[in-house]
Amino acid sequence: MKKSTSSKNARSAKPAAGKKAAAPKKSSVAAKRNAAPSGRASATASKSAKPAPKKSARSAAASSRGTAKSSGSRVVANTRKKQSSAREDLQEVLKDSLKDIYYAEKQLAKALKKVSKAATNEELKQAFDTHREQTEGQIELLTQAFEALEMRAAGKKCPAMDGLIEEANEHIQEMDKGPALDAALIVGAQKIEHYEIAAYGSMRTFARCLGLGECEDIFNQILQQESETDELLTQIAETVNMEALDEDEAEEVDMGEMEEEAM
Ligand SMILES: [Fe+2]
Ligand SMILES: [Fe+2]
Numbered sequence: 001m002k003k004s005t006s007s008k009n010a011r012s013a014k015p016a017a018g019k020k021a022a023a024p025k026k027s028s029v030a031a032k033r034n035a036a037p038s039g040r041a042s043a044t045a046s047k048s049a050k051p052a053p054k055k056s057a058r059s060a061a062a063s064s065r066g067t068a069k070s071s072g073s074r075v076v077a078n079t080r081k082k083q084s085s086a087r088e089d090l091q092e093v094l095k096d097s098l099k100d101i102y103y104a105e106k107q108l109a110k111a112l113k114k115v116s117k118a119a120t121n122e123e124l125k126q127a128f129d130t131h132r133e134q135t136e137g138q139i140e141l142l143t144q145a146f147e148a149l150e151m152r153a154a155g156k157k158c159p160a161m162d163g164l165i166e167e168a169n170e171h172i173q174e175m176d177k178g179p180a181l182d183a184a185l186i187v188g189a190q191k192i193e194h195y196e197i198a199a200y201g202s203m204r205t206f207a208r209c210l211g212l213g214e215c216e217d218i219f220n221q222i223l224q225q226e227s228e229t230d231e232l233l234t235q236i237a238e239t240v241n242m243e244a245l246d247e248d249e250a251e252e253v254d255m256g257e258m259e260e261e262a263m
Helices: 004-019 027-049 049-118 120-148 159-174 178-208 213-262
Strands: none
Touching: 049 120, 049 159, 049 178, 120 178, 120 213, 159 178, 178 213
16 A cells, blocks of 8 residues: 555656646545645645735735825935934034034144244244134134034044144154254144144035034134145245255255365
8 A cells, every 4th residue: 555655646746746737637536635735835835826916916005005105204204304314413523523623723722832932933933823823713713613503612632633733742852943843843734734624624514514604604714714824834834945955055064064174
């Protein structure tokens, strides 16, 4: 029995494997019973698979009509939510930048006193002093920006500005007073100005995007001062660099004279 059943199963199993259901017509009940699971497996799957969409299509159509409105309004709501959160995110970037630059300006106001004392060229000294006064005015302007944004005026540590000031201090400590140090101080000051120009340029754009007119005006005003200072330093550098070169050439002459005397 087992053998015949298994052979019938084997025969009836073939069509299932071959996807042609000719064998089940002639096969025994037992064979049908046994073959059915594998033979019908695909049929059952396809039968149950095909009608299902009809039912679900109807219900899906009905539910999609229902969900069309809700998902549509959900999309609008999500879009508004995204826009408002994007706006908040951008405002956060602006607030963070404001705290950063407020700290930076305060550190710079202190550093410019030291830098001015270290400078030799009178025009450069004057430029540093003028910019220190401007920087104090900028700090005052920034407090107005804090007010406009309904924030407490407070700085946030700015490692970039700390690093740039530290570089300038290193030059002051390591170099003698004179044109070469002046040239080094100009490089340091211009690095600082460029940092500020990048910061205020971006902050002005953020304020404009956010419709914060008062902040935009403040950042624009400061940006102009930073740009003018940068240009002034470039002009002064032309004189200072020549002075530094003259100094080196003068040293070369001195060295040459000393060597001649030694001979
Ligand atoms: Fe500044
Ligand atoms: Fe500056």
